[in-house]
Amino acid sequence: MTCWDVLGLPSDADGRTIKRQYATLLKKTRPDDDPEGFQRLREAYEEALNWQQWAQEQDTATVTEVVASTVVAPVAADTLQAHYQQAMAAGLGLEFEVALLKRCIADDEVSEEDRRWAFETFQWLSAWQRLELPQDLIDALANRCKNALQYSLALAMAQRDEAGFLAAYAARFDQPWLKQPAHTQWFNQMLATMLTESHFWSPAVFEAVRAGQGWHGSEHGCPEDEWQHLLRRQQGPVFMAHQRALAATAPDTPQQRAARLLLAPMSLGQRRAFAQRLSEPDWDACRTLAATLKADHPEVAFAMPGGTPYFWQDWETAFDTLPLLLAIVVGCLAGALFQAPWQAGVLVSTAGDAFAWSIAYMAGGALAWQVWRPLAHRLRVLDERLAAKLPRWLSPTRLPLLPVRDLIPGAAMSIAISLQFGPAAGLTLVAVLAAVGAGKRRARLSVKEWAAIFPRKAMGAIGLGAIAFALVFGALKYLDSRHQVSRNQGLQQWTERVCSRMPRNAEACQAPATHAQWYGQEATQ
Incomplete structure (x- = not known):
């Protein structure tokens, strides 16, 4: 049994x-x-x-x-x-x-x-699935399905494949789990975020998604922040055409100057030179335009220098005064040495005086520039028209020099040091500025400063400059030493040098000293 x-x-x-x-x-x-x-x-x-x-x-x-x-x-x-x-x-x-x-x-x-x-x-991922199924498995299945769907759509966007995206979007009907409200809401948010952040934009894709998701009227289901961005991106071709038109016209307004800095077909050196001419209202317009491009036109922003519309931020506070400062110092030094008596042993002191005067000129020029710069910005339209009549070879960066902003201050500084140190000082100042400008024309600059990209080379250049300064100073000291007399060379009276050891009634000591007797061997040199 x-x-x-x-x-x-x-x-x-x-x-x-x-x-x-x-x-x-x-x-x-x-x-x-x-x-x-x-x-x-x-x-x-x-x-x-x-x-x-x-x-x-x-x-x-x-x-x-x-x-x-x-x-x-x-x-x-x-x-x-x-x-x-x-x-x-x-x-x-x-x-x-x-x-x-x-x-x-x-x-x-x-x-x-x-x-x-x-x-x-x-009937997985629906309201009719088994209640006994482990929740961790259900969550893992939902994540897998979401990732697979999102990957197919994102891949098409990354490849700029309009037809592929539309096909992947149409395949959503083969996903019955998307009919659940929670999954439908996730899908709607994911599409809005993807279209907003993608560098690729297709009006056909937006219209297809807009029709499929029911994004119409005031009761649309798209998240409000993304919806406003999407509408602006849909109107983007008109906006970009307007901004490029502004960039191609004369920079008479802050909006035109901002469009030119960000969108005009210029090299990086030309952009940097143009940025030095901007005022605070111009920078405000640049910030507004850059924010719009980054939020609504990422593809355009990605194509800019450094892949960002904010490539100009370091230029806002930077002012390229090094060429002018170098030109002032070299011009004052050259003019002072050109006028100095090289046989008098005063070259070092003359160079020191020239350097001190150059510092004074720098300080005075900086104060004058604070007054002159706002006036130059007010006359910007006239300045641009006058610049168009100047020969292009005058510009160091292939941008027209502005007569009011650039030429008048430079000419005033050249005349000022010429009046004190002679024409050689003014000509040297102009020559140094021209040499720096020629170097800028040939340089291929990147978004970052040269010193930031090549720190070792920058330190090496500073070291070479210090060595050159030391060599020049040593050469001047050597020249001075050859033409300076000692305490017993030509400084005493003739009677003190010769007749002090002779009798008072010596015939040679009775008559006034001659030139040869006074200077001795030095008179023949």
Whole structure:
């Protein structure tokens, strides 16, 4: 007699049925009345539970192997349906579904047909899915589906593939899980963010998404911040055409000057030279235009120097005064040395005086510039018209020199040092400025300063400058030393030098000293 015969149950009874039958029979077979019968019942009960647990483990392993073999090698949907029916017949429908869910999450080789069958059969990610499914698996499945959909759309945008994006967007109808409100809201937000931040913009893509998502009227479903950006980007061709037209016209207004700095086809050196002519209202216009380009026209912003519309920020506070300062110092030094008596031993002191005067000219020029610069900005329109009549070779950066802003201050400084140190000083100042300008014309500058890109070379240039200064100073000192007399050379009176050792009545000491007697050997040099 088997344990099933004792319990009166079939061999495929589950654990719950076995426990209920045991409780029922236990009321009829008490240990006090029938100890042997109770012992047989207890043994049959334990054997049936052990058998049922073993059979369940075997069936679960079998079902798992069936699921694994099914999804690894693509099979027809009816085959997968047959396996599911077998699991259901064995009471292992939940186990089958969980195993298949794990494979769909972890295995990229699961066929699309099998995935579609699983979603349709089990209604995953919907309100009708099993409540017994582990939540972590449901969340992992949702993330996988979202990532796959987002990747296909983002890849098309990155490749600037308009047709590919439209095809991927149309495939959303094959994703029934998107019908759930939470997933629909995520998809709507993801599309708005993607279109806003992408460098690629297609009016056809925007209109397709706008129609598909129902972004119309005041009750549109697009997030408000992104919606305003998208509308501006849709109107972007008109806006960019207007800004490029401003960049091509004479820079008479701050908006025109901002458009020219950011959008005109100029080299970086020309942009930097143009930036030195801007005033505070011009910089405000640059900030406004740059913010608009970054937010609504990322493709245009990415094509700018350094990949950003804010490439000019370091130029706003920078003022390229080094060429002018160098020209003032060299001009004063050259003019002073040109006028100095080289045979008098005063070259070092003359150079020191010239350097001190150059500092004074720098300070005075800086104060005068603070007064002159606002006036030059007010006369900007007239200045541009006058600059158009000047020859282009005068400009150091292929930008027309502005007579009011550039030439008049430079001429005033040249005349000022010429009046004190002679024409050689003014000509030297002009020559240094011309040499620096010629170097700028040939230099290929990047967004960063040369000293920031090549710090070692910059330090080396400073070191060479210090060495050159030391050599010049040493040469002047050497020249001075050759033409300076000692305390016993030509400084005393002739009688003190010769007649102090002679008798008072010496004939040679009675007459006034001659030129040769006074200077001695020095008179022949």
